[in-house]
Amino acid sequence: MARSIANIQTDIIEALRADDTLKNSLTEITSTSKTSISRLITFVVATAIGVLEALFDQHKKEVDDKLANQKSGTLPWYRTMALRFQYGYDLVADEDYFDNQDHTTAQIEASKIVKYAAVNEAEESSRVIIKIAGESAGILAPINDDQREGFEAYIDEIKVAGVKVTVLNYKPDRLYLNILIKRNAMILDSSGMDKDTAKYPVKEAIQEFMKELPFDGDLRLSALVDKLQKVEGVLDATIVGAQSAWVDAAGPVDADGYSTPPQDIYISTIPKSGYFEIATFDNISYVV
Known part of the structure; x- marks a missing residue:
């Protein structure tokens, strides 16, 4: 050092x-x-x-x-290989890389549909868990069924023999936040709108915080409070309650396939899918 x-x-x-x-x-x-x-x-x-x-x-x-x-077979190696996947391309025979002859750099980059990946070992069994996500209009989203089928075939081809691999390509976990904001009445109105710019800085700060959260990263409620307290016009911020729901085929689910009821978050949590979406901004209250 x-x-x-x-x-x-x-x-x-x-x-x-x-x-x-x-x-x-x-x-x-x-x-x-x-x-x-x-x-x-x-x-x-x-x-x-x-x-x-x-x-x-x-x-x-x-x-x-x-x-x-x-180093083949390590968790970082699986993540690197996941991000190298190219949809619609074939591997070179007996190798773990793709045949990119006669393709432009732009075509090659466009074929790399997996934009985010995280790899962990299952706690209850000898299995490698690969969480992945693509992008849609610049927003994290699962890849479609055909793309997932190709990705899983690719992983089966390159993985270490005898290793069981599970690919998680879920819709984002839903995050429910109940937040109380003490506002500066000279800057923010009762709905949280900035009286000068007509924007909603608290909502923007939450969205920015979610973008800054690493894929499969630990969501800490205290860090979100710190972010909100830096917003102009916010005198204090408290998270009254936080819950999350995720795609869970094993338990009771709602019409969209999410676990129900949402589970409480007390200090922090890691999203099952690797990323979150804010379910609603309607539960942000502003007081003076």
């Missing part, structure tokens, strides 16, 4: 002080003045060493990431 420039400079100075020959020839080495020549020289050298150590750290990280993704 790279040291700070200050720590490196201190190490250099201590080493110089410990050397009797250098200590006698560099009389200014004991000076505490930041403008002394010896201090300036050690600072320049320390800065160069600090930059080099930071570069070494970055290089090591890049090498470690490449090794993790190149």
Whole structure:
């Protein structure tokens, strides 16, 4: 791990002080003045060493990431391979990559329909779980049935022999939020509209928060409150209640196939599908 420039400079100075020959020839080495020549020289050298150590750290990280993704059968490898899937293309015989001859870069990129992927091991059995999602008009969405069929055939072809893999290509988990906002009446009206711009900054902040949430990431209610409290016109924010529902064929479901009733979220939760959609913004109340 790279040291700070200050720590490196201190190490250099201590080493110089410990050397009797250098200590006698560099009389200014004991000076505490930041403008002394010896201090300036050690600072320049320390800065160069600090930059080099930071570069070494970055290089090591890049090498470690490449090794993790190149090693067949690891969870990062499955995620990398999921994102490399190309719909409508065939694999090169006996290989795990696609035949892209006679195709343009634009065509190749357009065929990569899996935009998001997360891979975990099942807790109750020896199985790899791959969560995926595509995009529709810039919004996360499941890929269609034909695309999923092709993706599952691709995974069956490249996976490690004997490993069971389950692909989750669900509709987004529904997030129900009951939020109480204490508003600045000079900025926001009783419906949450900004009196100057006619926009709804609290709704926009929630939508922005959901976009910033990593795929298959942990939704923390405290982080959402922090986000809301930074909105202009919001004096305070409280999440009175939060629930989520997800596609669950095993239990009771509603007409859209979602688990019912929605389950309470107390501190945080990870979406079963890997991502959320806000079910409604009607449960945001504004008080003064």
